[in-house]
Amino acid sequence: MLRNKSRNFIQKPYLFQLSALVAFASGLFILIICVLMIANYVQIVAMDPVDQPELLALREEFARTPDLDPVMVDRIRALDFLSRKAYFTSQTQLNTGARLLFGAAVVFLISMRLAARWNPKPPGPPLQSATKGHWGRQALIRELIILSAMVLMIAAALAALFTPLEFPPLEQHAQTSAVEAAGDTDAPETAAVTFPVWEDLQKQWPSFRGPGGYGLAHAESVPLKWDGESGKNIRWKTALDAPGFNSPVVWGDSLFFSSADETKRTVHCYDTDSGELKWMQVLPSFPGTPETPPKVSADTGYAAPTMVAHYPYVYAIFANGDLACYDFSGKLIWGKNLGVPENHYGHASSLIAWENLLYIQYDQKKNPRLLALKADTGAPAWEVQRKKISWASPIIIQRTSGPQLILASEKDVDAYSLSDGTLLWTVQCLDGEVAPSPAYTRDRVFVGQDYAAATAILLHDEESSTTAEATWEWDDSLTDIASPLGIGDYFIMATSRGEIVCLNAETGEDHWLEDFDEGFHASPIAAGELVYALDVAGDMHVFKGASDYELAARNSLGDKASATPAFLNGRIYIRTHGYLWCVEEGAEQ
Template identity: 25%
Template sequence: MNRKLSALLSLVILISSVLSIQAQENWTHLRGSNLDGHSVSQNAPVSWSETSNIAWKTAIRGVAWSSPVVFGDQIWTSSATEDGKELFAICTDFNSGKILKELMLFRPDSVQHIHPTNSYATSTPCIENGFVYVHFGTYGTACVNTRTFEIIWTRTDLNCEHMQGAASSPFIYKNLLILHIEGTDVQYLVALDKRTGKTVWKTDRPREFYDNIEPVSRKAYCTPIVITVNGKDQLISNGSQLAIAYEPETGKEIWQVFYGEDSTVAMPLSYNGMVYVNSGWMLPKDGSPFYPRLLAVDPTGTGDVTKTRVPWEVDVDVPQISTPVIVDSLLYMVHERGTLTCLNAKTGAVVWKEKLKDQFNASVLYASGNIYLFPVKGKTYVIKPGLTFQLVAENQLDGQVKATPAIVRDNIIFRTDKFLYRIGK
């Protein structure tokens, strides 16, 4: 009887623990658990510095621009040595900032060249209850048990020629882990069984758009999203040359929008029945400066909808790297060179512009009624969303910032080139 009671009590405690973790606010992917840049925190920090409102600050080994992800009391980050010869993951305790585990995942025999502004660990992990998935592009993808730190499976055969390094991040969809692999040689999406790592489906990008262009124009660094359209899910992937919607369970194409050119980095967005996709660099024939476009797409069509389902596009001060955020029908985007633009998400009309004297790589976030912008040199601008530019605060930390932070449980998990911070109480 005592044994049965003890076993029952243990089961109740286990279930309660699992439910408690699931009820917590987590930050499971790049740009949040919904991949939309929105945090559900009600009292996120507004003001901080190196000497104020810092719960802890922990040195992180390696060079990496990947973002932190959070589940329960664990923060996971990927990292790499500067030369790319060691690729590893780090688990940090949310409460204390203590490093719980540094786990070596891959030691490549050889590495490709990367762009000087990139790293060998730029792809952000994704996490769920019990498992974290860490991706390093062509060098490998791994699933790790977050309770035991056991490596459950690895794949090192999802290869491509990155040319300037990997950046696309994985994401979890039901029982699948979905990856965008787009290099100068091959371009495809692949869905893995998240428990075994085995391929469930693989879909090549349409060859007719890639075969007759220069290799440099075939490359993308984007991370897809999943949206629901008329009760059915769509996987939206804005790679080089064109954006495509797929059935996420099968990889079958639904619609496509052609825009041409290469190097898409910014993620797609979805709001109020529309999808917003970044074209990547456009290279004008007349030698004028290259630029990206932002296109609004109605996702209810099928086939080639380039001429029928794109109500507007803009090509002025559109960021290539940073993903915008949409709040109350207004879209906020910040160009790499500092021009902040507010657009009407329905029409594409400019509501206002503000020039910030900084450079930006990290994506824009929304939390607790404020918009957060993260320049490369450690500053954070906090502004109010609305029909005019309203600055709330400017905050400064040491170091370089390219990783988009996580805003979770009224704290900001902030990664610089050398440290991981928890900002807040």
């Protein structure tokens, strides 16, 4: 079977020229369309029809103006229409362009092939036959393969060498970040640190509202009467210039509180005997510390959360997410930024610590979570995802089934295991923004906030677990700032409108309700049978936590007060806006 192969190699000059011309023209056309389409593509990718800067600016302006401006409405509609139209037009252009391009490519291909066909390169014996130098070529190929393999290997090894090993092992990761954050290369004294246990905490005022955080102070020799003006029973008084609403915490002879404004975050330590400043540390910037702090409301401020003292360290957290650990001599042990909280009032939940862990209720708008960090290094121990934002502080209560960490947020009251963050129980009884922390007495956890009713949750211990059920509710005068207090059979709630109500813990019956001239921001504290409630004017109302209202004393300091006082060893430490006070029976200034 013979086929005429020679016709494959016939030259047709005119046809060749024609097809070459078509190929050239279509090639040019392709190039032009490509350029146009790339330009169009860049535009369309960057473009969301309603996210045009002009339109967005107009919308923002529209949102700012209080009433409905018809002119602006018309402008928005016109601009919106235009940009949508532009979007659809460029979309159509892109589609048309793609089709044109495809068509042109087909024409280009066919004409190019025809050009090649009509001007064939006829076969002929090669000028220099490739059969020569076979062995040399083989050797060259071999060498080239070895060479390129080596280049590949070196490139791979170099790439590996210059790729930082991103993930250090779990524990190491935590430690190194702690060391980095501490800003020096000395390893923190990790091995030597032993942290206090519950019995130790009982002897101190380690956190917001005392040990466990539910407002119970030791009864022994708590001063009953004092007067700021005359100095009666005032051991010392130190002027402060430290913005921040957090409450003082006391451990041994050291009193701590923090302070912050837009630019500076500080931790202060005072001598409890003399009232002298022991040290004051300005927090350094940690990795992630924002240059400007997030917006906070004036009545929350940049240092709302109370510190926690957990010998040998103290911890402070601020509105920008900075968390720092100092030792009692003021040396920074570790610090980090937890991520800037997204919080429209400002982060307010106080810290609490238990044995070797530090707990942070980091309930923010974005990614709310409960963090447990190793107290010695700041390494994450565990983390629990939460649902809602909150400004309340955690409390720790002791149950026969073990200690529990109780958190309140917009909807739920949740109890977690301290060791691993297991959710022990949850009760849905809140609704809306919550700042008051839970109270606890006689198997009952009490939460209140002024959007919903206050609820008492009855706990029932089984062998290794606890069940919780909401029992009674109270929806009359409700607190929005000060935390309620459980004392004996009663719950005491002080409101920012100046009411104090006493409820029966078991039944929810209201025993009495008293009106005061000033509101309460500081949380009432129980010492023995007495309740100490500090109003915003700085007057301490002392009354019995009983079914009948009986005022025991009313003591004035003459300075505005927001922070909850600290009670320890027969003294009361009060942070007012301008002063730090120490009240002790029998002391004269």
